[in-house]
Amino acid sequence: MKDFEPVIVAFCCHYCAYTAADMAGSLRLSYPPNVKIIRVPCSGKVDVIHLMQAIERGADGVYVAGCLEGDCHFKSGNAKAARRVAYVKRLLKDIGIEPERIEMIMMSAGMGERFAAVAEAFTDKIRRLGPNPVKLMGASKTRDPHNVSPANKESAAL
Amino acid sequence: MITAERKPIQEIINFVSPYKNLLLVGCNECVTVCSAGGRKEVALLSSALQVASMKAGRIIHIQEMTLERQCDPEYVEQLVPYIDQADAVLSLACGCGVQEIARRFKDKMVFPGVNTKFMGASERPGVWAERCQGCGDCLLGVTGGICPIARCSKRLQNGPCGGSSKGKCEISPDVDCVWQLIWDRLKALGLEERYEAILPAKDWRSGRGGGPRKIVREDLM
Numbered sequence: 001m002k003d004f005e006p007v008i009v010a011f012c013c014h015y016c017a018y019t020a021a022d023m024a025g026s027l028r029l030s031y032p033p034n035v036k037i038i039r040v041p042c043s044g045k046v047d048v049i050h051l052m053q054a055i056e057r058g059a060d061g062v063y064v065a066g067c068l069e070g071d072c073h074f075k076s077g078n079a080k081a082a083r084r085v086a087y088v089k090r091l092l093k094d095i096g097i098e099p100e101r102i103e104m105i106m107m108s109a110g111m112g113e114r115f116a117a118v119a120e121a122f123t124d125k126i127r128r129l130g131p132n133p134v135k136l137m138g139a140s141k142t143r144d145p146h147n148v149s150p151a152n153k154e155s156a157a158l
Numbered sequence: 159m160i161t162a163e164r165k166p167i168q169e170i171i172n173f174v175s176p177y178k179n180l181l182l183v184g185c186n187e188c189v190t191v192c193s194a195g196g197r198k199e200v201a202l203l204s205s206a207l208q209v210a211s212m213k214a215g216r217i218i219h220i221q222e223m224t225l226e227r228q229c230d231p232e233y234v235e236q237l238v239p240y241i242d243q244a245d246a247v248l249s250l251a252c253g254c255g256v257q258e259i260a261r262r263f264k265d266k267m268v269f270p271g272v273n274t275k276f277m278g279a280s281e282r283p284g285v286w287a288e289r290c291q292g293c294g295d296c297l298l299g300v301t302g303g304i305c306p307i308a309r310c311s312k313r314l315q316n317g318p319c320g321g322s323s324k325g326k327c328e329i330s331p332d333v334d335c336v337w338q339l340i341w342d343r344l345k346a347l348g349l350e351e352r353y354e355a356i357l358p359a360k361d362w363r364s365g366r367g368g369g370p371r372k373i374v375r376e377d378l379m
Contacts, residue, residue, distance in 0.1 A: 049198055052205040091202075094167045095210035137212040 006060035006126040008035045010119070011050065013043040015073040016109045017065030023112030031119035043067070043104075044077020051088045051102055058135045061126035063103045065118070071108065078106060098129055159188035159279075160252045161286045162195060162272035164203070171210055173269040174248055177218070180207070181244035182271075183237065183259065184224035185251035192286055194272045195250025197224040203250065203271060219243075228255025234262045241266060277308075294364030294371065300352060302343040307360075309336035315357040 012018040018039045024031060040046055043066025054062045064085055066078035082104045089099035103122065107114045164170075174180055182204050190196030204220045211218045221240050225233040228251035237259070241247070246267045249256045252274040259268045276288040291308040297315070298305055307313050311321075311329045317337030321328030325338040344353050362368075 047198070049202050049205065052202055052209075056205045056209050091167065091206055092209075095171070095206055096213055097209060133213045134209055137215070137217055 008061045009059045011046045011064045016067040019109035020115035024116045029116040031116040032123040042077035043081035060132045161192045161275045177245040185228040
């Protein structure tokens, strides 16, 4: 477990966290390469299914980074994202997975330093938590587009 | 719509844990609208079951399918090409859909993934409230379009009772006294005299009091 390097998926809002990541780069701040960024037009675009499937497919940690409270470009996307993250945390807890593997984080576009610090702290936390138990089973292939039953096709298209 | 809520995940896991191949079936109608058993909820539950089973050290194969309407035989028939690969069916439809699958596929065990709740309406995003009890003899024409059977805790036809206080029901400050709502609405419509009319005792045989009900329309047969 000593060499464990977690895979972290970060859904980053275009208007804040993604720009903050850009700023972290401009400031020459380094953050762990474990964090794989997915840019979304608003954190409110992230659905519970995206979070759950990230875990199902073997991500060790997932976070949604949205705008500061009250600053959402689309009014309330960040608040919605926070409620969805809370829902998935409860679901994970119910199925015996550590809810800490999923977090909601808020920041503004100017917070390059915070972006790097959050990436560092979250990666550390997941490193201490250990690998996603799903990985030990080789992660799920059920929604692999190349290995999908006819009945699953409809859902795979989601 | 018919409203439903997903069962506790542990109850579902207990149902399906003996099976390796599951057919997880959603419904595109009411349970989609109340976010309990549509395509998204099917995918989410499938994902959760898969993660839970992998954590327990085994992999299950889940086929996902969401039918247009699970309470109609012609749509349930669409499961035929997939049913043979399944050891059991987990349905996220209301109780009608679950029973339709049980009726059509007699050799497969079918489990409900949701608790069917009531016939209701959406009050705001994420909130649904009971509006109709299907009593079979609609009173809405005389009560200003507000149902005392579904929305009065005592199903009083001539209310309110003494438990009505400041427009709320004695069972909870979150529950409106429906007879207050009826009075306010009749007054706004200038139809106060309708409130004065005493409604006779209801014949409950048109509801569940008459046993399981059926509608037969010969013109459509």
